[in-house]
Structures are given as structure tokens and as C-alpha cells.
Amino acid sequence: MSLSADTPSIRQDIIDAVADGFERQTEFLADFTRIPSTRGQEDPALDFMAKALKERHWDVDDWTVPTTALRDQPGFCDCNGEVTHIRSVVGTLDSGTGNGRSLILQGHLDVVPEGPHEMWATPPYDPQIRDGWMYGRGAGDMKAGKVAALFAVDALRRAGHAPAGRVHYHSVVEEESSGLGALSTLARGYRADCAFIPEPTGLGLVRAQVGAIWFRLKVRGRPAHVAYAGTGSSAITAAMHLINALQDMESDWNAEAANHPYYRDVAHPLNFNAGMIRGGDWTSSLPAWCDVDCRMGLLPGDDVNARRAQIVETVEKAAANHPFLRDTPPEIEWTGFMADGYALENADAPEAALARAHAAATGEAKPEDQSWTALTDTRFYGLYHGIPSLCYGPEADSIHGFDEKVNLASMQRCTEVIALFIADWCGLRQIGG
Amino acid sequence: MSLSADTPSIRQDIIDAVADGFERQTEFLADFTRIPSTRGQEDPALDFMAKALKERHWDVDDWTVPTTALRDQPGFCDCNGEVTHIRSVVGTLDSGTGNGRSLILQGHLDVVPEGPHEMWATPPYDPQIRDGWMYGRGAGDMKAGKVAALFAVDALRRAGHAPAGRVHYHSVVEEESSGLGALSTLARGYRADCAFIPEPTGLGLVRAQVGAIWFRLKVRGRPAHVAYAGTGSSAITAAMHLINALQDMESDWNAEAANHPYYRDVAHPLNFNAGMIRGGDWTSSLPAWCDVDCRMGLLPGDDVNARRAQIVETVEKAAANHPFLRDTPPEIEWTGFMADGYALENADAPEAALARAHAAATGEAKPEDQSWTALTDTRFYGLYHGIPSLCYGPEADSIHGFDEKVNLASMQRCTEVIALFIADWCGLRQIGG
Numbered sequence: 001m002s003l004s005a006d007t008p009s010i011r012q013d014i015i016d017a018v019a020d021g022f023e024r025q026t027e028f029l030a031d032f033t034r035i036p037s038t039r040g041q042e043d044p045a046l047d048f049m050a051k052a053l054k055e056r057h058w059d060v061d062d063w064t065v066p067t068t069a070l071r072d073q074p075g076f077c078d079c080n081g082e083v084t085h086i087r088s089v090v091g092t093l094d095s096g097t098g099n100g101r102s103l104i105l106q107g108h109l110d111v112v113p114e115g116p117h118e119m120w121a122t123p124p125y126d127p128q129i130r131d132g133w134m135y136g137r138g139a140g141d142m143k144a145g146k147v148a149a150l151f152a153v154d155a156l157r158r159a160g161h162a163p164a165g166r167v168h169y170h171s172v173v174e175e176e177s178s179g180l181g182a183l184s185t186l187a188r189g190y191r192a193d194c195a196f197i198p199e200p201t202g203l204g205l206v207r208a209q210v211g212a213i214w215f216r217l218k219v220r221g222r223p224a225h226v227a228y229a230g231t232g233s234s235a236i237t238a239a240m241h242l243i244n245a246l247q248d249m250e251s252d253w254n255a256e257a258a259n260h261p262y263y264r265d266v267a268h269p270l271n272f273n274a275g276m277i278r279g280g281d282w283t284s285s286l287p288a289w290c291d292v293d294c295r296m297g298l299l300p301g302d303d304v305n306a307r308r309a310q311i312v313e314t315v316e317k318a319a320a321n322h323p324f325l326r327d328t329p330p331e332i333e334w335t336g337f338m339a340d341g342y343a344l345e346n347a348d349a350p351e352a353a354l355a356r357a358h359a360a361a362t363g364e365a366k367p368e369d370q371s372w373t374a375l376t377d378t379r380f381y382g383l384y385h386g387i388p389s390l391c392y393g394p395e396a397d398s399i400h401g402f403d404e405k406v407n408l409a410s411m412q413r414c415t416e417v418i419a420l421f422i423a424d425w426c427g428l429r430q431i432g433g
Numbered sequence: 434m435s436l437s438a439d440t441p442s443i444r445q446d447i448i449d450a451v452a453d454g455f456e457r458q459t460e461f462l463a464d465f466t467r468i469p470s471t472r473g474q475e476d477p478a479l480d481f482m483a484k485a486l487k488e489r490h491w492d493v494d495d496w497t498v499p500t501t502a503l504r505d506q507p508g509f510c511d512c513n514g515e516v517t518h519i520r521s522v523v524g525t526l527d528s529g530t531g532n533g534r535s536l537i538l539q540g541h542l543d544v545v546p547e548g549p550h551e552m553w554a555t556p557p558y559d560p561q562i563r564d565g566w567m568y569g570r571g572a573g574d575m576k577a578g579k580v581a582a583l584f585a586v587d588a589l590r591r592a593g594h595a596p597a598g599r600v601h602y603h604s605v606v607e608e609e610s611s612g613l614g615a616l617s618t619l620a621r622g623y624r625a626d627c628a629f630i631p632e633p634t635g636l637g638l639v640r641a642q643v644g645a646i647w648f649r650l651k652v653r654g655r656p657a658h659v660a661y662a663g664t665g666s667s668a669i670t671a672a673m674h675l676i677n678a679l680q681d682m683e684s685d686w687n688a689e690a691a692n693h694p695y696y697r698d699v700a701h702p703l704n705f706n707a708g709m710i711r712g713g714d715w716t717s718s719l720p721a722w723c724d725v726d727c728r729m730g731l732l733p734g735d736d737v738n739a740r741r742a743q744i745v746e747t748v749e750k751a752a753a754n755h756p757f758l759r760d761t762p763p764e765i766e767w768t769g770f771m772a773d774g775y776a777l778e779n780a781d782a783p784e785a786a787l788a789r790a791h792a793a794a795t796g797e798a799k800p801e802d803q804s805w806t807a808l809t810d811t812r813f814y815g816l817y818h819g820i821p822s823l824c825y826g827p828e829a830d831s832i833h834g835f836d837e838k839v840n841l842a843s844m845q846r847c848t849e850v851i852a853l854f855i856a857d858w859c860g861l862r863q864i865g866g
Contacts, residue, residue: 113714115721119653176717214716220552222834236707240673274669275716280709281546283647283726283769284609285833287708288548293716336716400718 010159010428011360011420017155018415025151025415026134026408028052032143033127033136037109042173043087045109049171050089052150058091058169065184073183074384077338080216083174086184091169093153093162100165100427102192104387105418106182106377107146107199108175111138112400119402133397133405140396140406145198146171148394148411152418157431165426168192175377177214177336182377186385194350194425195381195389196418200396200406201370203362203413205354208262208343209372209379209391210269210297213308214336217242217292217315219279221328233324235290236279242330243274243292245318249310250296260299262343262371269373270297293335297373300341308338342379347388350425354390357420361413367392392417443592443861444793444853450588451848458584458848459567459841461485465576466560466569470542475606476520478542482604483522485583491524491602498617506616507817510771513649516607519617524602526586526595533598533860535625537820538851539615539810540579540632541608544571545833552835566830566838573829573839578631579604581827581844585851590864598859601625608810610647610769615810619818627783627858628814628822629851633829633839634803636795636846638787641695641776642805642812642824643702643730646741647769650675650725650748652712654761666757668723669712675763676707676725678751682743683729693732695776695804702806703730726768730806733774741771775812780821783858787823790853794846800825825850
């Protein structure tokens with residue numbers, strides 16, 4: 001039997017059930033945040049999620065594929081061969097009735113490196129609560145959202161319901177570098193009528209998001225004793241020359257963005273970042289090598305291959321103008337993202353369901369539209385598989401920074417909204433008890 | 434009995450004895466070059482030298498001191514606490530007659546890092562001979578010179594002589610970073626009428642050498658997701674701003690050098706080098722930290738503390754002009770050299786002895802005067818202890834670079850010159866046989 005979620009009493013039951021479980025949910029988030037699931041180190045976090053799903057009697061699919069097996073999927077990038085395998089964990093609840101609409105609740109559990117610990121007020125993997133915020137690497141991006149989605153289904157159950165439509169709960173890796181985790185679930189065959197990714201949006205809806213390209217500049221040259229600086233040449237100052245040229249390119253691309261329908265009101269939507277630099281072996285030797293790991297944003301609608309070609313051209317032109325790089329041009333390695341931008345369009349039905357859930361939990365008519373200068377896994381569902389993909393989640397601050405934090409009240413609101421959304425989108429069926 | 438070295442037949446005997454031992458000398462240099470004696474890894478090279486001295490019946494002094502025990506020595510620098518102990522090996526030959534003048538034959542056995550091996554034509558620690566040059570890290574700077582000094586004494590012996598005056602053969606570390614090795618031998622009490630350091634000069638005489646200061650810029654900042662570049666700030670681009678300011682300072686200092694008696698004819702004698710850079714943890718996070726290891730030259734006669742203060746002022750001024758560094762000013766660590774420049778003056782007697790030896794071996798009247806843009810350990814003897822200190826040695830190329838090499842014919846000439854110089858300076862006595 002399918003129940004309607006728009007009965008006020010059912011709504012209130014669901015909201016109350018979220019509240020009843022919230023203390024446990026907060027502890028669960030702390031436990032999850034204690035796991036330092038940086039790139040390549042995600043297994044304990046995947047184990048944690050697989051265990052949580054099994055305890056809740058979800059059907060669990062836990063599998064690993066070689067990265068090369070994904071190469072024909074749209075949106076694939078090869079991470080310069082540095083990521084060889086992808087493991088994913090998907091839980092499924094299927095009523096078997098064929099009623100209701102299906103839903104993918106997706107979230108990544110990889111976190112970005114925490115940086116020097118002394119710059120954190122409290123240790124990054126020892127989550128602490130101050131003034132209603134939980135602090136810790138990954139608490140905001142996006143462990144709180146992942147936990148909200150899991151506990152939303154728990155709350156439905158406590159209120160005596162289960163989703164009528166099929167629900168998949170996806171835990172993926174590599175969201176912060178390539179999206180290969182999301183890609184592996186699509187290659188596995190998971191599809192639904194809608195995807196929902198609770199990234200930290202502050203209870204707003206991501207209407208558009210940028211794409212991104214990752215690349216590494218590899219400068220190599222003839223070092224010498226610094227006493228004879230004229231005979232050698234510095235790979236570090238040569239790399240600085242390339243960074244300057246890419247910053248000029250960044251300005252040009254942002255000037256173009258002033259005409260984009262979703263970004264015309266966003267100041268500087270496309271960010272170039274020289275995120276890591278390593279060069280040289282000795283203070284008194286001219287540096288022979290310098291590697292710079294870079295990220296550049298691009299707009300929804302941009303052709304990622306054309307943008308990549310512009311990056312190559314910028315680097316080649318800058319090298320041709322440089323006395324040292326002219327003879328020893330830099331190499332470019334494509335180290336991760338080769339990601340299209342994405343705009344949420346033609347998604348009236350899931351958007352309406354989200355608006356109803358948001359209104360019931362917050363009292364506001366609908367979530368605020370956002371044009372993101374970051375990216376999420378939504379692009380895979382929306383662009384390549386026609387699955388409208390909502391990105392909506394709790395409020396976080398200082399993600400990728402020190403003292404990253406998530407607002408716990410917003411996590412509770414978000415859990416209510418996801419539970420109400422599931423009830424609305426998938427429908428409900430009564431469970432025994 | 435003391436013999437005169439200016440008898441042509443004795444000279445020729447010595448030159449012939451060098452030739453007789455040169456094949457073995459070349460093998461010994463290859464064995465020595467095989468030892469990768471980079472900073473902190475010098476023990477096997479010290480062991481190698483101690484063994485060679487013992488086999489030759491030198492009295493060997495092999496000792497280690499904590500760096501802090503040297504702190505009251507003139508020319509001390511503390512290497513930011515990163516070097517805790519200094520080991521040195523000194524061999525002594527003392528006739529006990531009190532005849533002749535005494536001599537310190539000094540050489541360092543530390544080498545600078547070899548950099549990426551793929552940039553070498555042949556492996557850096559597998560020395561090979563091509564066209565009369567031996568290739569390998571350290572072969573030129575300065576293992577060939579060290580070996581020449583040892584085999585010069587061997588050659589005297591083969592010719593039936595020993596130095597009349599006391600001779601010390603010093604093997605020291607840290608020449609490439611701080612000079613603490615040389616300092617430890619002076620603190621131990623070693624003194625002589627002259628010091629001789631066979632750095633690779635191409636059979637020229639170092640008339641003047643620059644000083645140098647090593648420092649590390651430590652930039653620290655608030656990272657954030659690159660999507661919000663405005664709210665964070667990049668430690669890498671902030672470090673680039675400081676490097677640019679230090680390059681401007683370098684230009685100013687070189688403009689001053691145009692009036693220096695020893696450097697007015699040297700183009701760009703003072704080199705600033707950003708030799709190592711490390712920064713950031715993630716491609717899509719604004720970098721929170723960046724360390725740059727720098728070296729800056731200074732002139733003989735410069736006050737090293739005043740030059741240090743100018744570096745601090747340059748960094749502080751540049752930081753004050755930068756939107757991010759203004760609020761989080763960089764730290765400066767003093768990581769090695771705090772070295773005065775040095776000009777060889779008032780050394781008529783040893784210079785005349787060197788000129789006679791050089792003329793006898795090469796046919797040229799005297800070695801060419803050189804104004805070096807690098808530095809050597811000579812400064813400790815000449816500046817702080819009134820010991821005239823000659824720097825003269827074989828011809829090398831690409832020191833601190835890839836495919837470093839030393840010319841073997843020049844090593845043979847240099848060995849002759851050192852043997853003849855010892856005979857002249859210290860006098861000779863006959864040995865049994």
C-alpha cells in the first residue's frame with residue numbers, strides 16, 4: 001500500500017522521528033568523521049558504510065573494478081594512471097511492489113587532505129562540537145549529508161514507513177579528484193528516476209555548477225651551481241612564468257563568463273589554482289625540476305576538450321616566450337578531473353517534490369537557487385544518463401580549509417527534508433510493527 | 434735533513450712519481466665518487482678517507498662534536514638546528530724535527546644532491562671516463578682535488594721524500610651548506626702556516642670569493658576550496674610575490690658590486706637562488722603553506738649581519754604590500770650559510786711557492802687570478818685565524834649540475850703542483866729506502 005506524504009500528520013511523524021534519532025545520528029557522524037578517508041585511503045570508510053547498511057538490512061553491493069574498465073563511460077578521465085582501482089558500496093531497498101518512483105541517494109566519502117595539523121584549532125580527525133557546529137575534516141564535505149540521507153530512511157522506518165519505490169544508497173570515492181566513483185556505479189548499471197546528492201549547500205539547490213580540469217606542469221632543465229646562474233636555468237622561476245600566463249588565461253575566461261545565463265551575476269566564477277608545487281633538491285643548486293599541480297574551472301556548456309586545448313596553447317605560448325622553456329618545453333600531465341559543467345534543467349517533478357519537502361521542514365516556499373563555482377557528481381547522472389540530479393544539503397563552512405565545520409541544526413533540517421522528499425518522490429508503504 | 438725543491442732533478446722525480454701513481458689515483462677517485470656523500474650521509478666517505486690515511490701510516494684523528502659546541506667560533510651558523518653533530522677526520526704527518534713550514538691540506542667530501550637520475554647520461558654514482566673526463570656527482574666538487582692532495586704526498590714518498598714541516602690532511606663535511614666541518618677542525622685546535630684547498634679552479638687561484646646567506650621563507654595561510662578563492666589566499670602565489678621582491682633586491686646588490694675592487698669586471702657576481710620549493714596538499718584546495726629555500730650571495734667586505742637585515746627588510750616590505758601576507762607575514766628561518774666573503778691578501782710567501790710549483794708543472798708563470806661567485810672554506814682560515822688560504826685545483830664542469838665531470842689531465846697537473854708546493858713550502862726530508 002502506498003501512502004501519501006502530504007498528510008500533515010504523516011509529515012509531523014517523520015519530523016518527530018528525525019528528532020528522536022538525532023542524538024544517535026550526531027554520534028554516527030562523529031564516528032564517520034574520525035576516519036581519515038583521503039584519496040587512496042577510503043577503505044575503512046567504505047567498510048564503515050557497508051556495516052551500517054547491513055545492520056539496517058539493506059542489500060549491500062560492495063565491489064571493485066579496475067579503472068581501465070571504465071574507460072568507455074562518458075565523463076571518464078584516466079587520472080594519469082595514478083588510480084588503478086575503484087571500490088564502491090551501494091545499499092538497496094526494494095519493496096518489490098513496482099510502486100513509486102526510484103531514487104539514488106548518492107554521496108562521496110573521500111575527503112581532501114587536512115594540511116598542517118597545527119593550523120587547526122582542534123585535531124581534524126577528532127571531531128568536536130562547539131556552538132552547534134561539528135568541526136572536522138570531511139564533517140561538512142560531505143559526511144553530514146551522507147549521514148543525513150541514511151538517517152532519513154531510518155526515520156521513515158521509526159515512523160512506521162518504508163519507501164515504496166526502489167532506493168539506492170551510494171557510497172563513492174574519487175569525487176574530489178575525478179568522479180570515477182560515481183562512474184563505477186553507473187557502469188555497474190545503477191539507474192533511477194532521480195538522483196539526490198546531499199553536498200553542503202546550506203539548504204539551497206544547486207542550479208548550475210562549473211566543470212574543472214586538473215593538470216600537472218612538469219618543468220625540467222639543466223641545473224648548475226648557482227654561482228653560474230647564466231649557464232643553467234631555474235625550473236622554479238620557469239614554472240612561475242607559466243603560472244602567470246595561466247592567471248592571464250583565467251582572466252580571459254572569466255570575462256567570457258560575464259555573458260553566461262547562470263554565471264553572469266557571479267563574480268569570478270572560474271578559478272585557476274596552483275594547488276601544489278614541488279621543485280629543486282638543494283638551496284645552492286639551480287633547480288632542475290619543478291612540478292605544479294593545477295586546477296582550472298570551466299562553464300556549463302563549455303566543451304571540455306576545447307578548454308583543454310586552450311590550456312595547452314597557453315602553456316605552449318608562454319614557453320615559446322621564455323629563454324629557458326623555449327628549448328626545454330614543459331610537459332603537461334592530466335592528473336584528474338576532465339569534468340563538464342552541469343545545469344539542472346527539465347527536472348520539474350523532482351524539483352517540485354523537493355520544494356514541498358523543503359517548505360514543510362523550513363517554512364520557506366522553496367530552496368534558493370545556487371550557481372556553484374565548485375563541482376559535484378551530479379553531472380554524470382544529468383548529462384550522460386538523463387537522470388535529473390538534485391544537489392541539496394546541510395550548511396558547512398571552510399570546506400577544504402582548516403576548521404571545516406557543519407551546522408548540526410542544518411543537518412537535522414536536511415534529514416527532515418530528505419525523509420519528506422523520499423516519502424513524496426518514492427511514496428510510502430507501511431511496515432510491520 | 435731538509436732538501437730544496439728547486440733542484441730540477443728533484444722536481445722531475447716528483448712529477449714522474451705522480452705519473453707512476455696516476456692509474457691507481459684514478460681508480461681511487463672512482464671508488465671515492467661511488468660513495469653518495471650527500472648532507473647527513475657522509476659517514477661512509479669519512480670511513481673511506483680514515484682507512485686510506487691509516488694504510489698510509491698517517492696519524493688519524495676521527496672525532497665528532499655536537500654542533501652547539503661550536504657556537505662561539507667565529508663564522509658559526511646554526512643551520513636552524515637541523516644539523517646536530519659534526520664528524521671530521523684529520524690525518525697528520527709530523528717529522529718531529531721542527532723544520533719546515535706547516536700546512537693544512539683541506540677538502541670537503543660532502544656533495545650536493547644529484548637530482549633526477551634520468552637527467553644524467555650515466556648514473557651519478559657510477560663514475561665513468563669519456564674523452565679524458567671522469568663523470569659523476571662530486572667527481573669535480575671536490576673529490577678529484579681531495580684525491581690529488583692525498584696522492585701528492587704519496588708521490589713525494591715514492592720519490593724518496595717526506596714533508597719536513599708538519600702536514601695535516603683534513604676531510605670535512607658541511608662545506609656545501611654551512612662550513613661547520615671546517616669550523617670543527619679549527620675548534621679542535623688545528624693550525625698551520627698555510628691552508629690549501631684544492632677546489633676545482635681549473636688550475637687558477639681564487640683571489641676573491643663571495644659570501645652567502647641561506648634562508649627559508651615559510652608562508653602560511655588560510656586555505657579553502659578553490660571555488661571560494663576570494664575567502665582564502667594562496668600561499669604559493671604569495672611565495673612567488675616574495676621571490677619577485679628578492680630578485681629586485683638581487684639587482685640592487687649587483688648594481689653596488691660594480692664598484693667592488695675584485696668584482697667590478699664580473700657580470701652579476703651576486704646570485705639569488707630559490708633552490709627548493711614545496712607547497713600545498715591538494716590540487717583543488719587553495720594552498721595553505723609554501724616553503725622556499727633561498728640562497729643569496731654577498732661581497733667580500735660586506736657585513737653579513739647587515740646583509741641579513743636587508744633580506745629581512747625586503748621580505749617584510751614585500752609582505753606589507755600584499756593583501757594576504759600583510760595579515761599573515763612569512764617567517765624566515767636561517768637554514769645554513771651565514772658566510773662572509775673573503776679575498777686572499779697578504780699571502781706573498783705561499784703565493785710565490787704556488788707560482789713556482791704551477792710554473793714547474795704547467796710552464797705558465799703563475800696561476801690566473803679568479804674572483805669567484807661561489808664560496809669555499811678558505812674564509813675560516815684567512816678571516817678569523819690569520820692563516821693565508823690558497824684555493825687551487827683541477828678543472829671541472831657542471832658542478833652541482835647533471836653530468837658533473839672532472840678533467841683527468843688537470844687532476845694530474847694539480848697533483849704535481851700540490852706535491853711541488855709541499856716540497857717548496859714544507860721542505861723535504863729523505864726517507865729510508
